[in-house]
Amino acid sequence: MPEGTTKDGIGAALRRKEDKKFLTGSGRYTADISRPGQLHVHFIRSDHAHAKITSIKTDAAAKADGVVAIYTGEDVAADGIGGPICGWVVTNRDGSPTNEPPHPILANGKVNYVGDHVVAVIAESLQQARDAAELVDISYEVLAPVVDLASAAASMQIHENVPNNMYFDFELGDEAAAEAALADAATVVELDVRNNRLVPNALEPRAALAEYDPVDESYTLFTTSQNPHLTRLVIGAFMLSIPESKLRVVAPDVGGGFGSKIYVYPEEAVCTWVSKKLQRPIKWTADRSESFLADAHGRDHINKVRMALDANNRITGLRVDTLANIGSYLSAFSVVTPTILHAPLLSGCYEIPAIYTNVRGMATTTAPVDAYRGAGRPEATYLLERVMDVAARQVGMDPAEFRRMNFIPKDAFPYQTPVALQYDIGDYEAPLDKALDMIDYKGFEARRAEAASRGKYRGIGLSSYIEACGIAPSAVAGALGARVGLYESATVRVDPTGTVNVMTGTHSHGQGHDTTFAQIVADKLGIGVEQVEIIHGDSDKTPFGMGSYGSRSLAVGGSAIAKAVDKVIDKAKIIAAHLMEAADSDVVFADGKFTVAGTDKEKVLSDISLAAYVPHNYPHDRLEPGLEETAFYDPLNFTYPSGTHIAEVEIDPATGVVQLVDWACCDDFGNLINPMIVEGQVHGGIAQGVGQALLENAAYDETGQLITASYMDYCMPRADDLPDFKVDYTVTACTHNDLGVKGCGEAGAIASPPALINAVINALTPIGVTDMSMPASPEKVWRAINDATQAQAAE
Amino acid sequence: MYQTNYVKAASTEDAVGHLAKGGQLLAGGMTLIPTMKQRLASPETVVDLAGCGLAGIEDAGDSIRIGAMTRHVDVAESALVQNAIPALAALAGGIGDRQVRNRGTIGGSVANNDPSACYPAAVLGLGGTVHTSTRDIAADDFFTGMFETALDEDEMITAVSFPKVAKAAYVKFPNPASRYAMVGVFVAAGDGHVRVAVTGASSDGVFRHDGMESALSANFDAAALDGASVDVDDMIGDIHAAPDYRAHLVVEMTKRAVAAC
Structure with a gap:
């Protein structure tokens, strides 16, 4: 705990305030809520990846028991209902805009993926709605599916206004400079990588409950959302033409999102x-x-990477050509994720003088693809940290030392990359050194030899990542195509008795905001965390905010809270000065006490708040009564967490099974508010990265059927797939927020896949394996070992 | 789930009566209930066997007799089974997850004959006997194909007996996602003869491998299986394992089972 903080304050590893309700099954999720007279809707979804709807016969279903109504795309069109909008678009290389096809909320004449919403059957019970749905007769004229990303451009056009199935054709960087660097290079390193497609798999499935109140002509929507204000804005203003003031959106307890909500x-x-x-x-x-x-999927990129090195093995240029599978429709942040959140990350932790990238976003007849934990940054980090290892191998350098010599030096900050970002601060060698030490990098060859004596291939792999979180500032985002702001809001309301309510525009769905935010407030006000309530998720209660994603909640939302608390303290000091008959400038606030320098006069927060709400003795000539302040915080820049993760694996050549035997990571998240919550975020992020690297894969067959559509075939990481993680930190405090914080929610998922795949390849390098795609499943690894062994035998 | 009628049978005779009238037997429900929830099965009547008195484990001298409604957890934790046939207790303790083991039963598993289930490998590998409402069926005659058994329409399993053998082991390579057996091999050695039963791998369901049995009967050592092969044409191929990989795993898991005996 840093000196001068309270026991509950910043830096304390408090247990989470919210865990009692979750661990005792007392959470209140959307599906737990019922309203009198409610009906149930069952959606009939397309069984076809790509088809024209030739007819929908609902007569028999409409007469079934309990059925109240059946709606199709024609009803949606007749009522003039709009579709979900794309929240961020980009300008193409040729200056044209992103092609945005319509996205009707019930398919109108055509379906574009298996799972597309076709008919809504509404009945008194869910059972009745499902029974009736089987009586709906839908005829389709099946069209050619578009499943393969690489050939999507040459496949049947899906949307009228999306020629060549290309939504956008984005570029960033200096193509001529990158090509010149490649032409002049002493070494050119080439790598083709695929970032596998993932299903988000939040523990709580999506749910919604909407109620209309005819008396005041208003709606309440309970929904599983990471950002209820944006849901309210989009549904109200863009889809249903409801005045925003007549739509309340509540996201109660939400069981995970990872972007999908x-x-x-x-x-x-x-x-x-x-x-x-x-x-x-x-x-x-x-x-x-x-x-x-039908949840938006994640990742799904094909990348062609070329890196230029000079004769001293310093990186001189990088070119990346990316195909991004965007799926059947443009989901809200499907365009920004593989472009603005991907391309600027290509400099990583390295000094790379010339970078160019082209990203083409392709339409396919698969589920929409959008941001998933890390959102563009894992894809960028994966290709970069993979090619770093290939480069090190190609020039015969130790991968840690190759990274070190190409790091941006710690005295070079602020550092302007050639791909738009300006890193404010960092020190990349410190976490690298610490992580190498934590895993005993020097002792690895002995461990490899020992494993070999047991018939196992042991490998070690690292990844030194940077991530950019807390997307900002709004003006820059707007210039880059954002249709939303990227500030955050907070209202801090001190009650008459001195307890505190904090209304935040962020949303907690597993991140522990109730605790972390309370610690900030408790620390600043010198009170206990139990005196602080964090309120989020209800558009009627909280100021307009952007919700939680992109590891933004602490750096942006926490900073807004800190600003609002500062305003409260400023006002309280004036009240305190009045009460203690002192000059404003003589009042000192520290450790929860307002004192007058040089006297024994003292007031605590509850004295001040009582005076503010019962203003009998109050500076009315200077202040309004009450003690409540709101702040909106629009950051000056992204924050840039960084660090090094190192994985160690053992591979059984007889089965191809990769066992993850050790993991060390050292992250620089700036200042930590609650180290226990941060460690939990790191663990969860690594687990998801291990899932992507070893286990998870969303696979469609050639007809566009999702063949990994249940846990029988879609492999999630489990506790026994994971070793004990060695977690540590270094700190360079963020320079542009008062808390000096960065963001930790996505780092593990960003850093871990390349570390793990690099470890697998490292294990198999001695037998000649040079590449491995994700997920490194037992069969794939076994086959790679077999092929390499046979190739060696043939030589 | 579609609407269904629920009947709790009071005895084996009662259950067989409902079965003859088209009822669907419900043991632990670990396959039936999820299938019904997915609307992939729509039995008119579900006949719950929980009240038939079919749970329990008995020492029958040369064999162990396990009632059809005995849960996996009870087999796994039975001191009797652990002492007499530890491989069988270990197999039961490795089925599914804790929730499945607390509900799933041996009778349900054997009657369903899922090609990826563990129990059929033990019944066939140990050369057990399936006791039914009408007769006793030797393991070699019981499993007739994927999800197919020798049970008649109105016949139900009441118990399964397993001979106590000198040595036995079960080694499973789990499907990474479902953790069903992608390949599971039960090896049992007694009376100079070795039985090798393989689950998870074949499109015909659980099977014995004559070649490996002969090799091991002559020399009960994993090295005896060097050069052994499995017909790739018989193997299941799916997104987790192509037939050649499964065939390889059958030999590999057999070697490991021998080593574990």
Whole structure:
């Protein structure tokens, strides 16, 4: 605990305030909420990847028991209902805009992926809605599916206004400079990598419950959202034409999101729309199969990478050409994720004088793809940290030393990369050295030899990542195509008795905000965390905010809270000066006490708050009564967490099984508010990265059917897949927020996949294996070992 | 799930009566209930066997008799099974997850004959006997194909007996996602003869491998299996394992089972 903080304050590893309700099953999720008279909706989804709808016959279903209404895309069109909008678009290389196809909330004449919403059947019970759905007769004229990303451009066009199935054609950097560097290079390193497609798999499936109140003509939507204000804005202003003031959106307890609950989906809009038409509450809860089919998926890139080195093995240039699978429709942040959140990360931790990248976003007849834990940054980090290892091998250098010699030196900050970002601060050697020490890098060859004596291949791999979180500032984002602001808001309300309510525009769905934010407030006000309540997730209660994603909540939302608390303290000091009959400038606030320098006069926060709300003795000539302040904080820059993760694996050549035997990481997240919560975020992020690298893969067959549509085939990481993680930190405090904090939510998922794949390749390098794609499944590894062994035998 | 009628049978005779009228037997429900929830099965009547008195483990001298409704957890934790046939207790303790082991039963698993289930490998590998409402069926005659058994339409399993053998082991290579057996091999050695039963691998369900049995009967050592092979054409191929990889794993898991005996 840093000196001068309270026991509950900044730096204390407090247990999470919110855990009691979650661990005792007392959380209140959307599906736990029911309203009198509610109806249930079941969505009939497309069984085809790509087809024209030739007819929908609902007569028999409409007569089934309990059925109240059945709606199709024609009803949606007749009511003039809009689709979910794309929240961020980019300008193409030729200056044209992103091609944005319509996205009706119920398919209108055509379906574009398996899982596309076709018919909404509404009945008194879910059972009745499902029974009736089987009586709906939909005829399709099947069209050619577009499944393969590499050949999508040459496949059947999916959307009228998306020629060559290309939504956008983005570039960043200096192509001529990058090509010149490659032409002049002493060494050119080439690598083709695929970033595998993932299903987000939040523990809680998506759900919605919408209610219309005919008395005051207003709606309430309970929904599984990471950002209820944006849901309210999009559904109100862009989809249903409801005045924002007449739509309340509540995201109660939400069981994980990982990005997938940022976006507005058709289902919650249908519930809201129908709640007024039928004047009854409408409820929907996804089953797990629907989550697999119709939650926005993540990743799915193909990258062609070329890196230039000079004769001293210093990197002189980088070119990356990327195909990004965007899927059947443009989800809210599907365009920004592989472009603005990907291309600027290509400099990593390294001094690279010339960088150029082209990213083409392709339409396919698969589920929409959008941001998933890390959002563009894992994809950039994966290709960069993979090619760093290939380069080190090619020039015969130790991969740690090759990274070290190419790091941006710690005295070079602020550092302007050739791909738009300006890193404010960092020290990349410190976490590298610490992580190497933690895993005993020097002792690795002895461990490799010992494993070999047991018939196992042992490998070690590292990844030195940088990430950019807390997207900002709004003006720059706007110039880059954002259709939203990127500030955060907070209202801090001190009650008359001195307890504190904090209304934040962020949203906690597992991150522990109730505790972390309370610690900031408690620390600044010198009170206990139990005196601080964090309120989020209700558009009627909280100021307009952007929600939680992109590891932004602490750096942006926490900074807004800190600003609002500072305003409270400023006002309280004036009140204190009045109460103690002192000059403002003589009042000192420290450790929760307002004192007058040189006297024994003293007031605590509850004295001040009582005076503020019972203002009998109060500086009315200078201040309004009350003690409540709101702050909006728009950061000056991203924050730049960085660090090194090192994985050690053992491979069983007889089965191809990769066992992860050790993990060390050292991250620089700036100042830590709650180290226990940070460590939890690191663990979770690594687990998801291990999932991507070894286990998870969303696979469609050639007809566009998702063949990994349940946990029978989609492999999630489990506790016994993971070793004990060795976690440590170095600190360079962020220079542009008062808390000096960065962001920790996505770092583990960003850093870990390349470390792990580099370790697998390192293990197999002695037998001649040079490449491995994700996930490194047992069969794939076994086959690589077999092929390499046979090739060696043939030589 | 579709609407269904629920009947709790009071005895084996009662259950067989419902079965003859088209009822669907419900043991632990670890396959049936998820299938019904997915609307992939729609039995008119579900006949719960929990009240038939079919749970329990008995020492029958040369063999152990396990009632059809005995849960996996009870087999795994039975001191009797652990002492007499430790490989069988270990197999039961490795089925599914804790929730499945607390509900799933041996009778349900054997009757379903899922090609990826563990128990069929033990029944066939140990040369057990399936006791039914009408007769006793030798393991070699019981499993007739993927999800197929020798059970008649109105016949139900009441117990399974396993001979106590000198040495046995079960080694499973789990499907990474489902953790069902992608390949599971049960090896049992007694009376100079070795049985090798393989689950998870074949499109015909659990099977014995004559070649490896002969090799091991002559020399009970993993090295005896060097050069052994499995017909790739019989192997299941899916996104987790192509037939040649499964065939390789069958030999590899057999070697490991021998080494574990």
